[in-house]
Every structure is written in C-alpha cells, then in structure tokens.
Amino acid sequence: MSRNPTSTYRASSKLRLFGRSMKLSYECLFSHDNVNGKRLAAIVIGDGLRQMYRAMTRKTCFGRIGRIVFRNSVVHNTANVVAINDPFIDLEYMVYMLKYDSTHGVFNGDISTKDGKLIVNGKSIAVFAEKDPSNIPWGSSGAHYVVESTGVFTTIDKASAHIKGGAKKVVISAPSADAPMYVCGVNLDAYDPKAQVVSNASCTTNCLAPLAKVIHDKFGIVEGLMTTVHATTATQKTVDGPSAKDWRGGRAAAANIIPSSTGAAKAVGKVIPSLNGKLTGMAFRVPTTNVSVVDLTARLEKGASYDEIKAEIKRASENELKGILGYTEDAVVSQDFIGNSHSSIFDAAAGISLNNNFVKLVSWYDNEWGYSNRCLDLLVFMAQKDSA
Incomplete structure (x- = not known):
C-alpha cells in the first residue's frame, strides 16, 4: 500500500x-x-x-x-x-x-x-x-x-x-438508530456502496453476532438471552455522582457491580435479520479496566450435544470466521485477552448445556483492542468495495 x-x-x-x-x-x-x-x-x-x-x-x-x-x-x-x-x-x-x-x-x-x-x-x-x-x-x-x-x-x-x-x-x-450496521464476519455481504454513513455496531454486538451466526446457521436459535459482564468505560463515575437517566449508572465504578441496559443483543437482529425479535439482553458493569465477556443462553431448534456445538464453533473459527471468532479450551480469565484482536473468543470450558436444546455459551472480547481492529477492517473493506 x-x-x-x-x-x-x-x-x-x-x-x-x-x-x-x-x-x-x-x-x-x-x-x-x-x-x-x-x-x-x-x-x-x-x-x-x-x-x-x-x-x-x-x-x-x-x-x-x-x-x-x-x-x-x-x-x-x-x-x-x-x-x-x-x-x-x-x-x-x-x-x-x-x-x-x-x-x-x-x-x-x-x-x-x-x-x-x-x-x-x-x-x-x-x-x-x-x-x-x-x-x-x-x-x-x-x-x-x-x-x-x-x-x-x-x-x-x-x-x-x-x-x-x-x-x-x-x-x-x-450503534446507530438509523445508519446501516455492519459486523465483520457476519453481514458485510449486505454492504451497499451507495450508503454514505454506516455503523460498526458496538463492541458487544461484534462479540455476540459471530457466535450467534454460527449457532443459528447450524442449529437454529429459537430464542435467547444475552448478558455481557462488561469492563468499566469512560462514561461511568469514579465516585457516586448524578446520573439522571440511569441512577445505578451514577454509582462508583470501582466499588460496584452495576446492572445496566444494552441494545447489543437486539442489534444482532439488524445484522442477522432471521434473529430479529429472538434475542435481548442486559449488562453488568464490573470494576475491571478492560476485557468483557458475553453469556448467551439460547434455546435451539435442532438438538445438539455440547461437544457438537463446540466442534462447530471451532470449525468456523478456523475457516470462514478466522481472525474474527477465536476458540480456546484453556482455563482462561479476563486478563488473558488484553490485546486480543478477535471480535469474540469462545470459551469452550466455560459453557454448559442443560439438554440438547438449551445451552449457555461464553465468549470473551477485548472491548477496546478487538473492536478497534474491526473499525479498521470495515473501513478497508468499504474502500475495496467502493473501488471495485
């Protein structure tokens, strides 16, 4: 270049x-x-x-x-x-x-x-x-x-x-209320070069969407709930202070686990239309400086053992979603993912299955480093398509 x-x-x-x-x-x-x-x-x-x-x-x-x-x-x-x-x-x-x-x-x-x-x-x-x-x-x-x-x-x-x-x-x-949203590895094929303003969605949507896509394409997601355990961000307070729209959000970030809202799960429905209305979620803001983790609990249309689910995610991580979706079976914790450039890293050892149709999946993300990589990836992708 x-x-x-x-x-x-x-x-x-x-x-x-x-x-x-x-x-x-x-x-x-x-x-x-x-x-x-x-x-x-x-x-x-x-x-x-x-x-x-x-x-x-x-x-x-x-x-x-x-x-x-x-x-x-x-x-x-x-x-x-x-x-x-x-x-x-x-x-x-x-x-x-x-x-x-x-x-x-x-x-x-x-x-x-x-x-x-x-x-x-x-x-x-x-x-x-x-x-x-x-x-x-x-x-x-x-x-x-x-x-x-x-x-x-x-x-x-x-x-x-x-x-x-x-x-x-x-x-x-x-995230944007009206701009088309694109998530690398999920819906870039829908990119319209005529659009002047687009959204790279949120860091949490970038973590959840690739995982949800793999599961939905192979097994079908009937419905699901997502929780993100999210690191502290600059919008939070160092000590208790006024926060008129979100009272809990005004509490000291370093001293509390703070329940919060997030539109990340619903946003998946915008980048994967067949999941529209099937996912919603919430967040817990926790006193760590970086790296967050998504917990996706879903009911599957096609029954599958947890081993089958792991195998499919690993396959995707080594093929069409390589560099976007990671996979690990190690006994990892949040600090292990600082500087990880993947959008989402599936933690095979952390998930559980109640039965073949009801499963909890866990995936990590560096909400700063990984997301910033996707901003650049989307920009380069757009430039290539626009010049084609």
Whole structure:
C-alpha cells in the first residue's frame, strides 16, 4: 500500500454546561491509504467527549477508541494516520496519552514532536486544535473515509457533518438508530456502496453476532438471552455522582457491580435479520479496566450435544470466521485477552448445556483492542468495495 497523507476533520454540537450554552467541536485522527488504486481515508475522533458535561477538566477528543485505533493502524499497517485534531489537549499531553496506557502498555514505537507536529516512527502527523468544523477543508484535503468515534454523532444526520466537510463515507464506531450496521464476519455481504454513513455496531454486538451466526446457521436459535459482564468505560463515575437517566449508572465504578441496559443483543437482529425479535439482553458493569465477556443462553431448534456445538464453533473459527471468532479450551480469565484482536473468543470450558436444546455459551472480547481492529477492517473493506 502506498502512503499519501492529507488532512483532517471536525464536527460540533451544542450543550449546556454549568448553566452556560457552549458550542463544542470534536476531531481527532485522519488517515488514508491506497487500496486497489483508491485513496483510503479515516478520521478517528475521541470517545471521551461524552464526559464534558460532567467536569471541565475532562476534555479529550483523543479518547480510548481514538488512541487504540491509532495504535492498531501502526501495528497492522492498514491505515496511515496523517492528522489529529483535538481542541482540548495540547501536543505534549497528546504525546503522553498516546505513549502511555494503563491497559495496553507503553506504545511500541518512537514518538516525538517537531514544529507543532506529532512524529511517530519518523512519520510526521499534523495536529490541529480547531473548534469550528467549517475550517477543516475535507474536500480539498482529499479525505474519503471517516471513522466517527465520539459517541456523539451516531445518527445519519449528525454523522453527515463529515460529508458536508468533503468526506465521502463515515463509519460510526457505535450503534446507530438509523445508519446501516455492519459486523465483520457476519453481514458485510449486505454492504451497499451507495450508503454514505454506516455503523460498526458496538463492541458487544461484534462479540455476540459471530457466535450467534454460527449457532443459528447450524442449529437454529429459537430464542435467547444475552448478558455481557462488561469492563468499566469512560462514561461511568469514579465516585457516586448524578446520573439522571440511569441512577445505578451514577454509582462508583470501582466499588460496584452495576446492572445496566444494552441494545447489543437486539442489534444482532439488524445484522442477522432471521434473529430479529429472538434475542435481548442486559449488562453488568464490573470494576475491571478492560476485557468483557458475553453469556448467551439460547434455546435451539435442532438438538445438539455440547461437544457438537463446540466442534462447530471451532470449525468456523478456523475457516470462514478466522481472525474474527477465536476458540480456546484453556482455563482462561479476563486478563488473558488484553490485546486480543478477535471480535469474540469462545470459551469452550466455560459453557454448559442443560439438554440438547438449551445451552449457555461464553465468549470473551477485548472491548477496546478487538473492536478497534474491526473499525479498521470495515473501513478497508468499504474502500475495496467502493473501488471495485
């Protein structure tokens, strides 16, 4: 792949903070490559913006998903990051946040600054701190593909701000109420190149959907319930605080197991239409920093022993879902999956079967690293299809 760096993006919204109306803009990573002769571009926008209403000191656009997509783009060399825009942190702090990570460790590469730019492994990356999205020249900069990961612009209308700036396509790194959702390994064959804004769904949907697809295709799922035991995320509180829409969600993250809602299971019905209305679920937020696990309890149409189910999942993990669905029979725990790039890793030793038609299946996922890999995979897939 040839590298041909260009420029950056931004978007804005209004909110009231401490009684004052403020216009906020969110931007971060932009990258592009050459795939089948067509330039591939992506912006990664930090997910930390949702915290801005809580405290003025928590202002970062270069958030968890933004930084980890950046790291993965370097590790896998699938996208060339050429610019970062963050109006709320300076360049030196950006270097620090990228270099050191409490979960994923020290960045494996050289990071420095020169003339107001970020230098990563000898490559110069432009850094911007713009607040007005109209100041970013997407069209003239040659940006084609955007990864939108603020967690704010999750509808077609809001994410289309990127299109207005000159980008061609937007990948939302979150579930969307109206944008078509795609899960790698599950429904990419349904991708419509005419769509300008798409969703990569959630990390939990990316874990559940490949597993559900394997089971449903082979044995048929009559109905099922999913529980995700989910690591703490930036949306939670360090100590008890106000959370008007979710009272339990306002309790201290490090001190509690917190029941929560999730649309991840229902979203599977959007990427696997034959499962629409057959799955629902909930979440427990637990005091760990990373790696989550899905528990899928399902009633099967076609009876099968647990050994037969394991064999089918293992087969799929070594063939059509290789790299997406993993398989292990080891006595593993959550820390063993930090940095795992699979969307879902089936734990054969953890599942149980009541009878041939009622089974509980367990699958792990690094909700940061694995999901960020899929953001890049989807973006590359789109670029290849769009240029075909």
